[in-house]
Amino acid sequence: MPTYPAIPRPDDEAARLEALRRYGILDSANDPDFDFLAEMAAVICDVPYAFISMVDAERVWMKASFGTTATQLPRDEEYCSWTILEDRGLHIPNLTTDARTAYLPKTAGEPRYQMYCGANLITSDGYRIGALCVMDTQMRALSGQQVRLLTRLSGQVMALIELRAKDRELSASLNVMQKLATYDDLTGLLNRRALLARLQEEVERARRIVHPLSVIMLDLDHFKQINDTHGHMAGDVVLHGVGKFLRERLRVTDSAGRYGGEELCLILPGTSLEDAAAVAEKLRQALETAEFVTSAGSIAATASFGVVAGQPGPKLSTSSLLDAADQAMYRAKENGRNRVELGQEV
Numbered sequence: 001m002p003t004y005p006a007i008p009r010p011d012d013e014a015a016r017l018e019a020l021r022r023y024g025i026l027d028s029a030n031d032p033d034f035d036f037l038a039e040m041a042a043v044i045c046d047v048p049y050a051f052i053s054m055v056d057a058e059r060v061w062m063k064a065s066f067g068t069t070a071t072q073l074p075r076d077e078e079y080c081s082w083t084i085l086e087d088r089g090l091h092i093p094n095l096t097t098d099a100r101t102a103y104l105p106k107t108a109g110e111p112r113y114q115m116y117c118g119a120n121l122i123t124s125d126g127y128r129i130g131a132l133c134v135m136d137t138q139m140r141a142l143s144g145q146q147v148r149l150l151t152r153l154s155g156q157v158m159a160l161i162e163l164r165a166k167d168r169e170l171s172a173s174l175n176v177m178q179k180l181a182t183y184d185d186l187t188g189l190l191n192r193r194a195l196l197a198r199l200q201e202e203v204e205r206a207r208r209i210v211h212p213l214s215v216i217m218l219d220l221d222h223f224k225q226i227n228d229t230h231g232h233m234a235g236d237v238v239l240h241g242v243g244k245f246l247r248e249r250l251r252v253t254d255s256a257g258r259y260g261g262e263e264l265c266l267i268l269p270g271t272s273l274e275d276a277a278a279v280a281e282k283l284r285q286a287l288e289t290a291e292f293v294t295s296a297g298s299i300a301a302t303a304s305f306g307v308v309a310g311q312p313g314p315k316l317s318t319s320s321l322l323d324a325a326d327q328a329m330y331r332a333k334e335n336g337r338n339r340v341e342l343g344q345e346v
């Protein structure tokens, strides 16, 4: 592969590249709105080829292309690498006689471009990150109006780049907000509101597809004593650890949430009372042997479990399940803690 002389880098290259990366546009998926703007450029300039090019460190990457399917080229082989060196863009009516472009492979070889015009894509803080450009295999000069419109259109391309970046930022912060609104900070489990909503969904699903639905309520034993002995912070670490412990052990179809302070709730769709009781017993035994490492030392914790199953029917509801699971859990407390009790079927 022949190599070509390096096209000069602009003085602000490092900051320019940082600005380009900020938009997250490089290697992004095809976007018909950009394709449309490239096509508009070709129509305005009455040429067969148009590109929206981003000038990266060592390559020029095409966000959109019209008339060809090129996706990227080495930076030192691309006309746009010259464009970003110019304040006002670059128009070369005859590429074959211009020292900057005559030797380039797309001029000297296929497709033998002869005319190039590129308008810079300029960020709001003034960096030239790429170009909206048109090419022709005929030698010709674009009219002043065509160049002006191409430049105006490059502003629209830049506005779209900014919009897409803002959209991405917005959906990222929406995700964060959704997470904050859904999950409990300390345990990483669903918060009470999300837990109740999930249970309501599962009650409806159980009715619809006629399958059982089980709920396990578990409450840490003598948690006040853990707080009093080791401090509230250590208690928090234990709660966090128990949240992780449960998340790691549940099936993907199950859900776990924080119902109250140290009272947690598991939803097991499609699970009979017998199977849910087995799950609770397994969790009880595993928790009994787990150790939670805190700054106050390793702390062991046990929990009392109440298990209930609901069959699809008129009595099945979130409150009937929760009440029955709660009663069973309190019976486990009364009967000595660190045990599983089964509730009446709902």
Ligand SMILES: Nc1nc2c(ncn2[C@@H]2O[C@H](COP(=O)(O)OP(=O)(O)OP(=O)(O)O)[C@@H](O)[C@H]2O)c(=O)[nH]1
Pocket: 186, 219, 220, 221, 222, 223, 224, 225, 227, 231, 232, 233, 234, 235, 236, 239, 260, 261, 262, 333, 337
């Ligand atoms: N560290 C910490 N403690 C909490 C949190 N939420 C609730 N607690 C504590 O959990 C304790 C619950 O105490 P109790 O309701 O008396 O129950 P218990 O000591 O666990 O006793 P039994 O449930 O009867 O086994 C209280 O001291 C609460 O302050 C929390 O987020 N962090």
